[in-house]
Amino acid sequence: MIIKSKREIYQGLNLASEYIEDSILDKNEPIWIAQKQGRAKDGLDKTDPALLKMIHLINRKSIPISDYFNSLCFIPVAVSYEFDPNDLFKANELHAIETHQEYQKTDKEDLNSITNGISGQKGMVNLSIGSPIKFTKESYEDSAKLISSQSRFI
DSSP states (O other): OOOOOHHHHHHHHHHHHHHHHIIIIISOOOOOOOSSSSOOTTSOOOOOHHHHHHHHGGGTTTSOHHHHHHHHTOOOEEEEESSOTTHHHHHHHHHHHHTTOOOOOOTTHHHHHHHHHHHSOOOSEEEEEOOOOOOOOSOHHHHHHHHHHHHHTO
16 A cells, blocks of 8 residues: 655645646646546436536636636436446445445455446446536535536436
8 A cells, every 4th residue: 555645645636636637728638537436326327526526626726617627528428237246246345235244345345346347248338418508606515516417417
C-alpha cells in the first residue's frame, strides 16, 4: 500500500482538474467521467459531490460552480444491459451485508469484476444519451443531485 501525503493527493486532484478543463475547453474533446468511484451494487447510481469539487478545483476561486459546469456542458449518459455479468459477485456481497456478516473482498475481486464487466454476457445493451444539464445552484451537493436526477430519466 502506498501512503500519499495530503499535498500529493491535492496535486493529483489538481492535475485531474486541469486535464478535464484542457480536454473539454481547450481541445474540444469530450470525456466520460463516472458518477462516483466503484459500481452501484443496488443499481442506484448517485453522483458524488467530491467528484464535482475535484472537477471545479482549479477554478474554484475564480468561476462560480454553475458557470463553470455550464461551460463544460455536462450530458448524462446511461448504459444498461439485460444481464449483469457481475450479479453473482454483487449478490454475495449484498447478502453478507444484509445478514450483518463481514464481507472480505478477495485480492483480485475488483480486477475480476472489471474484466467480467467488460467481457461477460450482457444480453441486450442500451445506451441512452440525455440533454445538456443546466446548472443554476452554487453548491456541489445540489449539482450532484441534479446530475443524479437527470441520469435516471434518460
